[in-house]
Amino acid sequence: MKTVLTVISCRFLLFCFMVLSFWLFSPSLVLSEVVPIYAQTCATQSIQTSQNTFNLPCLGSYPAPCNSSGDYLGCDDTSEEIGLSWRFGNTSYYGGVNASYFNSTLTDCTSITSVNLCYKWWGSSSSHTCTVAVDRDSGLSWSTVSPTCENSEPSSLTCVDVTSLEAWTCADFFTTTATTLAKMQALKTGGTGFTIWNFDVLYFNVTYSNFSDGEAPSFANLTAAPANNTAYDLTQIFTFNITWTDNMQVDAVSITFDGINYSTADNSITNMSDVYTFTRVGLAAGEHTYQWFANDSSDNVNQTPLQSSTVALAIPLLNLTLDDNASNLTVQPNSMVNITATLALGEGFLQLLVDELLYQQGTGVLSNLTLFSTIGTFNVTAFAPATENFTDGFTTLFVTTQDMIAPVIQLGVCLPNPSTIGEDVTCNATITDDVQVNTVVVNLTLPDATVVSPLVVNVSDDYLFTYNASQLGNVSVLWIANDSSGNEAQDSSQQYIILAANQSSGSGSSGGGSSGSSSSNLGSDSGPGALRNAPPGTAVIGNQPLPRQSSPSPSPSEGAPTTQQPSATGETTPLTGAAVGQQDAGVTFKKVTLIFLLVALLFFVVSYILRERRVTTKHLYSNKRPQKSMVKNPDVLDKLQGYVSAEILDRLKKGDHLQHKRIDPRDKEFAHHFPETAKELQEKKISVRPKKFDYERLEQVKRDITKENKVISASDMKKLFPETLGRAPKLQQETFILTPRTKEVVAKVGEDDFSKHYILKQPEKLARTEPKQALHTNRKINKTSKDKVLKGLQEVYKIE
Secondary structure (H helix, E strand, C coil): CCCHHHHHHHHHHHHHHHHHHHHCCCCCCEEEEEEEEEEEEEEEEECCCCCCCEECCCCCCCCCCCCCCCCCCCCCCCCCEEEEEECCCCCCEEEEEEEEEEECCCCCCCCCEEEEEECCCCCCCCCEEEEEECCCCCCCCCECCCCCCCCCCCCCCEEEEEEHHHCCHHHCCCCCCCCCCEHHHHHHHHHHHHHHEEEEEEEEEEEEEECCCCCCCCEEEEEECCCCEEECCCEEEEEEEEEEECCCHHHEEEECCCCCCCCCCCCCCCEEEEEEEEEEEEECCCCEEEEEEEEECCCCEEECCEEEEECCCCCCCCEEEEEEEEECCCEECCCEEEEEEEEEEECEEEEECCCCCCEEEECCEEEEEEEEECEEEEEEEEEEEECCCCCCCCEEEEEEEECCCCEEEEEEEEEECEEEEEEEEEEEEEECCCCEEEEEEEEEEECCCCCCCCCEEEEECCEEECCCCCCCCEEEEEEEEEEECCCCEEEEEEEEEECCHHCCCCCCCCCCCCCHHHHHHHHCCCCCCCCHHCCCCCCCCCCCCCCCCCCCCCCCCCCCCCCCCCCCCCCCCCCCCCCCCCCCCCCCCCHHHHHHHHHHHHHHHHHHHHHHHHCCCCCCCCCCCCCCCCCCCHHHHHHHHHCCHHHHHHHHHHCCCHHHHCCCCCCEEEEEEEHHHHHHHHHHCCCCCCCCCCCCHHHHHHHHHCCCEEEEHHHHHHHHCCCCCCCHHHHHCCCCCEEEECCHHHHCCCCCCCCCCEECCCCCHHHHHHCCCCCECCCCEEEEEEEHHHHHHHHHHCCC
């Protein structure tokens, strides 16, 4: 019996030891207790637009026992708190109750095991949104439960597990500070009027442990990514991981990063299977320090050693383009280059430099239109200074200015052409370059294939040379021009002809004499030949021309004179032009006399025609040197009508580039009206300028035409208004009476007062004496047409 008792006693002691050991080391045997936590304060809301405005006192007393005069929310009874929801127009209003919870009498809590919220309320199930929520942070971050809206009082309480909604601790319930809250609310979303809500029950059931744990959490697998000294990147994600474990339960984990605390409570740290993760984005360059902390439900705390993570400075990325190309550029001098710099990766400002001189700085895209006027190579650099996260950086391209355009040769004329042996010939050309003309050389290829290089003279881009002809035949002119960069241009299309002395078209003779009358007319300062020798600016209408300016005449070169040899057949050399050549011995005096008379007659006919033509073109003048007539005032263009074609005039008025060129004497309309003058202008390169009327003289003409019984001479009409030359139909349409000049008028052609050149006649007598005169030769000026005629003439030639 004693043995049996001994065995039973040993087994009982062993069982007690096992139970005690299991209780000590197994969390499932930790002692715990469930306790209700009732409201300590209470407030209600009725007809509120703001969800969390609880501005009305509750009907019950808090804290107090659960009865009709005390706590209305602690018991399922007939005492309820009241709130009104409302709908007015499109505005919805809340009705609800809010209470705070704690129990200051319990002090043995070591951890919270679970939390349940129990509630009961009713009002309406239609057109309402119902909300039940809890918070452990004094209403700063509510965790919502979605209940069902009830029309009538439910048969029982509803208890919901809210353990996972908040990170509950013992201090949330077993304290003297009201930080834990719960609320019930209804929002009326439809219908009209108000709804009464009854709030009967609202309290917590908290399960807590009172077992004392002395072991702190432990950590492992402390990692950070990316690795240290990774270059700065604004979008780079940095991840820090750690594994925390505890013999009971890890309650909270936090990390202090660069002096700022982050924890699981504010959701800065995430947890998955005891692995806690903290992330940062775009850490600045430099060293960052951090330290992990963890505590369990028994408030045992552990921490890691201080850690560090280093971010290296990044290298900026710059883009640089020259005229939209990211490569070196070669351009002409005086070229504008579009320089664009962009900071593709980096921060701060950007600088744009040309040959180390700062041209522009700023943020974003820099663009500069830069002139490179001199020849050379220029360094273009985009520079980004160092910042907190980036080193300094730069990129460079080169602009090279190089003259690649050869000079431009515009050939002039060779005068005289044709020339005679022993006569000086002058040729000219206009040579320009975008930078600078360096040298100009002329090679003349003579008729015998000999090449000579005469001296070239330059006057403001006008190059000319003079050479004394010594051989019969064609002379080819080759112009060669080089600029300062070695670009060369050539033009060999200029040439002239050398004839024998007796083959030229001059007015003198080598041995046969000349016509005295023709020489007299051509050499005088009045009459048909006066316009050709008149100086520049001589007026056309009624002014006596100044003394004649004789044009340079060819002079024979030194040495023996050149003579025309008779042909091998023994025939005599024929006579050419206006000069009478030397007769052979076989030509009789009668033949010479006949030829002389024919030449004299021809000379008088030509002189008369030239006289009429040149009188109308006295507003033109000649000059050996070409002059440019620049048309800058559009109003002056109207004066060119009659001298240039309508097409060219229209282009000039529209600002065409022709306004920078001389008026072309080869214009078809000008050549049609003034054939001999156009030829002379073309050969001597004379610039044409618009005719200028004399105001006083024009007023005199107006007064004369206005008078009754006036008839204007056709010749004087053409002198007064040259645009009517060769346009008899126009004169007919304008009703002018045209009559030939009398001898008296012809004798007075050089006088200033043109009013004396009009023939005074009575219109009636004129009609009786010349009844058969054609309408196109005689028309009367009447009062209704004369003003119209003058107005039309002023439109053709503007009066200055």
